[in-house]
Amino acid sequence: QHETASVEMFEHLITSNQLEEVMKSYGLVLEEDMIFIKEQIAGPVDETACEESWPYRGRQKEKSFLYEIVANKKNGIDVDKWDYFARDCHHLGIQNNFDYKRLLKFTRVCEADSQKHICARDKEAGNLYDMFHTRHWLHRRAYQHKTGNIIEIMQVLITEAFQKADKFFKIEGSGGKFYQISTAMEDMEAYTKLTDNIYLEILHSSSPELKEAREILRKIERRELYKFLGETRPEAVRTIMKTxxxxxxxxxxxxxxxxxxxxxxxxxFVIDIINMDYGMKEQNPIDNVLFYCKADPSKAIRIIKEQVSKLLPTTFAEQVIRVYCKSQDPDIVSAAKQYLIQWCMKNDFTKPQDGDVVAPHLTPMKKSWNETRNEHHRRASEPTCKHRLPFDE
Known part of the structure; x- marks a missing residue:
């Protein structure tokens, strides 16, 4: 897991930069504070301790709220998310709608169930829903983008390129020992040198030994990727397994x-299944958030979704099924798109967005697809009627 590698990298950075004395000069007690920092990254250091009432060793139970700052396991509201929201929105050139500065102004520590927790002001519930919506939006726009995902699926090609180049790269680690690309993670000194530069060195090399690896990477650079046919979703509440x-x-x-x-x-074909949610699968993460109100700021309370707005999501997880064709041939791609429509009809999936264009002779055959469309048109054409309530008078 990447958390384990992060802990090892942290230890290496402290040692290689001789930071122990610097940390002591700032009042840190290395024996317990190093454990505390590692627990912030990867959770309890001792896995057997998870069964105990208080599994952490870096801080006592009285400081339980400190474990909700960096990597919040209770509801996912933590500065780790805020950091990558700001970073990724900036580099993607898109607006970050979540205001963490405002949230910090309305945050305090309250006690609930014999533990201290970070609580938000009741009026910030909507802002927290915005945070999880931003997370979901970033996954759709960037992290789970159809082109980015297919490069991940085609990662076998990148792996193959690195395998072919493996024996020609020597990366110096600690003690002067040399490692290959495939073994660099065994030594953190070597691992720090395993950057994107390796990819670029292979791509721009002229060495005959790297020819095969170079051609594989050039294929990716030329975007000779699998063709995206379309995406769909299961209509019923069911989970599709990737098989x-x-x-x-x-x-x-x-x-x-x-x-x-x-x-x-x-x-x-390649069929990719993406699970998107608010960070806790089907569960609403706000159900695990504690709030406080102006009337009694010391008391922790819970706020259900209906108390915030009727316009909030009713489901908090979905599956997206994407289909790719390995061929670049236009005739094969066109035929494959028709296969996709038939496949969606047979499995009760939603109609792909371009279904009526790529297969207009097939989509009318699926009754539920046409009922949905006609029902939408019927509702749109009906006049709206406001029912007056007694207090409207």
Whole structure:
């Protein structure tokens, strides 16, 4: 896990930069404060302690709220998120709608269930929903972007390129020992030198030994990627598992009406399943947040969604199913898009957004798709009627 590597890197940075004495000069007690910092990164140092009432060793139970600042396991509201929100929105050139500075002004520590917790003012509940919406939005716009995801899926090519270049790279670690790309993580000194520069060195090299690796990376740079066919979602409340049977099922979904002449096989496709949520799967994370109100700032309370707004989400998790075609041939891609429509119809998935364009002869065959559209038009054309309540008079 990346948390384990982060702890090892932290230890290496302290040692290699001789920071122990500096930390002591600022009043840190290394024996307990080092444990506390590691617990902030990766949770309890002693896994067996998790079964105890208080699993942490860096701070006593009286300081329990300190474990809700960096990596909050209770509800996911922590400065780690705020940091990458600001960083990624800045580099993507998009607006960050979450105001952490305002939230900090209305945050205090209250006691609940014999522990101290960080609580937010009741009027900040909407701001916290904005925070989780920002997280979900960033996942849709960036972290789970269809092109970024397919490069991850094609990472086997990058791995293959690194494997071919592995024996030609020597990275010096601690004690003058040399490591290859594949073994650099065994030594933190070598690991610190394992940057994106390795990728660029291979890409811009002229060495005959790196020719195969270089060609693989150039293919990615030229965006010779798998073609995105479309995305869909399960209509019913069910979970789709990522298995090899999905591609087989897709290949067996040749349209029954006006089928394309092209025959496709399971190995022609890649099916990716993305799980998106508010950080706690199907659960609303705000249900785990404690608030305080102006009337009694020392008392921790809970606020349910209906007390905040009727316009908030009713579900907090969804699955997105994306389908890619390995071929660049326009005829094969066109046929594959029709396969996608038939596959969605057969499995009760939602209609892909371009379904009526790529397969107009197929989409009318799915009754629920057309009922949904007609129902939407019917509701839109109906006049609205406001029911007067007694206190409106």
């Amino acid at each position: 090899n049977n999905l591609a087989e099922s897709f290949a067996n979904s040749k349209p029954i009406k006006d089928p394309p002449a092209v025959e496709l096989k399971a190995e022609d």
